[in-house]
Amino acid sequence: MTGRRRIRSTFLPRHLTRRVRAGALATGALAACVSLAAGCGAVPGATGGSGDDGPITVMTWAPEDTKTSNKPGMPAFAEAYARWVNGQGGINGRPLNVLTCNDRNDTVTAARCARRAVEEGAVAVVGSYSQYADSFMPALEGAGIPYIGGYGITNNEFTSPLSYPVNGGQPTLLAGLGRTLADTCGPVTLIRPDTIAGDQLPPLLNSGLKAGRHERAGDQRAAEDATSYDGQAGQALEVATAKTGERGCVVPALGDRTNTFMDSFRRARADYPEVRTATVLGSVDQSTIDASGGASGPYEGSYVTGWYPAASDSRWDPMKKVIKEEAFGDNRIDPADAGVQTTWIAYTVFKQVVESLGDGEISADTVSEELDSGLKVTTGGLTPTLRWTFQAELAAVGFPRLVNANVTLQVVEDGRLVAARKGFTDVTRTLRDAELG
Structure with a gap:
C-alpha cells in the first residue's frame, strides 16, 4: 500500500480543504483496502x-x-x-x-x-x-x-x-532596531549580504527609521563569504560622519560574517571614535562580544535587538x-x-x-x-x-x-549584553506601515 500524501491549497482556509481531503482519503482508503491480503497500515x-x-x-x-x-x-x-x-x-x-x-x-x-x-x-x-x-x-x-x-x-x-x-525573524529585529536608532543616531548605514535574502533587509530597517521620522539608511552590499571588509568599513564610516554634529551609526547584519566586518571596522574606526554600531541578535551574541575584546571592543555601547530576553x-x-x-x-x-x-x-x-x-x-x-x-x-x-x-x-x-512581532532591546555595557529596556516592544504597527515589495 502506498502512503497517503496531503497537498494543501494555499488559497483556501484549511477547514474547507480538510473537508475535500477527507472525502478523497475515504475513497482512496476503500480502493486501497479492497484486498485484505494487501494489508493496510501507516507507511x-x-x-x-x-x-x-x-x-x-x-x-x-x-x-x-x-x-x-x-x-x-x-x-x-x-x-x-x-x-x-x-x-x-x-x-x-x-x-x-x-x-x-x-x-x-x-x-x-x-x-x-x-x-x-x-x-x-x-x-x-x-x-x-x-x-x-x-x-x-x-x-x-x-x-x-x-x-x-x-x-x-x-x-x-x-x-x-x-x-x-x-x-518575527529578521523583519521584527530590523524594524525594532530602526525605531531605536531613529532616536539616537544621525546618518545610518546598513551593511548586508549581497544575496536575495539580503535584499529584504533595507526596507525593514527603513520601516523603523521612518516610524521615528528619520531618513533612510544607506545600503551597502557585501559578499557573504568575504574574509575582509576594509572597503565597506571605510565607506560606512564616511557616510556615518557626513553630517557635522550628528553621531552616525553603522549597522552590520552579516550573520556569521559580522565579526569579520567588525575586525575591519575596528581598524578603520581609529579616526572616527564618535561613530556607534548597532546590530541584531544572530549577527552578535555574548561570545562574539567576548572574542572581540569585551568592554574595549567595537561593540561597547551597541544596541542589539533580539526576539527573546537576555541570556542571563x-x-x-x-x-x-x-x-x-x-x-x-x-x-x-x-x-x-x-x-x-x-x-x-x-x-x-x-x-x-x-x-x-x-x-x-x-x-x-x-x-x-x-x-x-x-x-x-x-x-x-x-x-x-x-x-x-x-x-x-x-x-x-x-x-x-x-x-x-515582539522584540527586546539589549545593549553592550562593560562588555556584557544586558537588557536596555524592560519587557517586549511590539513592532506590528511599524511593519504594517513598511514599504515592502
Whole structure:
C-alpha cells in the first residue's frame, strides 16, 4: 500500500480543504483496502504515521562546517532535548526520535533534508535554520509536514500555511532596531549580504527609521563569504560622519560574517571614535562580544535587538538545565545563541501540541490541525502566548504567518549584553506601515 500524501491549497482556509481531503482519503482508503491480503497500515514517509504508541519522529536541520552561516548548536541541542525528554518518559509516554540533517547552506542539500524527513516519517520539522525555503518547503507542503519554529531567515517562513514561526525573524529585529536608532543616531548605514535574502533587509530597517521620522539608511552590499571588509568599513564610516554634529551609526547584519566586518571596522574606526554600531541578535551574541575584546571592543555601547530576553534571564533556566544534564561539555551548544534558544522554544511548542492530542494519533496531519485549531501555546514568558491563525494581522504586508512581532532591546555595557529596556516592544504597527515589495 502506498502512503497517503496531503497537498494543501494555499488559497483556501484549511477547514474547507480538510473537508475535500477527507472525502478523497475515504475513497482512496476503500480502493486501497479492497484486498485484505494487501494489508493496510501507516507507511513511514507520507504524513508521519508512526502508530499509536511507537516513537514520534521529527527532524531538525541547520548548516554546519560551511564557509558562511553555521548553526551546529541547533541540531545538537535537538538531540540533547530528545535524550532529556525520553529520560522523563517521553511525551505522553512515547519516545521522541530526532533526526538531524546538515543543509550545508546549499539549495540542493536543503531539499534533500526535506525529502529525508518525508521518507523517514517525520511528523514535523522543529527548530531549524535554512536560507533555502524555496527548496525545502515544497517537499514539506506536499507531504503535509509542519515546519515549527524555523529561524525566521526567509519570507516563506511567514507565508507558508504549514509554517509555524515562534519569532518575527529578521523583519521584527530590523524594524525594532530602526525605531531605536531613529532616536539616537544621525546618518545610518546598513551593511548586508549581497544575496536575495539580503535584499529584504533595507526596507525593514527603513520601516523603523521612518516610524521615528528619520531618513533612510544607506545600503551597502557585501559578499557573504568575504574574509575582509576594509572597503565597506571605510565607506560606512564616511557616510556615518557626513553630517557635522550628528553621531552616525553603522549597522552590520552579516550573520556569521559580522565579526569579520567588525575586525575591519575596528581598524578603520581609529579616526572616527564618535561613530556607534548597532546590530541584531544572530549577527552578535555574548561570545562574539567576548572574542572581540569585551568592554574595549567595537561593540561597547551597541544596541542589539533580539526576539527573546537576555541570556542571563532566569526564564532560560529550564533550557540551561537540559543542556547541563544532557549536553554538558558540548561546545556546539551555546545557551546564548539565538538558534539554540529558538530550538528550545520550538520543541516547547511541539511538546505542548503532542500533549494536547492526548492518546490520539500523532501524525503530520494531526499536529498541524491541532496548531490550526486555535491552540494557545505558552513558553514560560520567553515569548508572548503563541497562536497561529489563517490570516494574521500582518498578512497585508506579506507576513500572514507572523504572529509574534515582539522584540527586546539589549545593549553592550562593560562588555556584557544586558537588557536596555524592560519587557517586549511590539513592532506590528511599524511593519504594517513598511514599504515592502
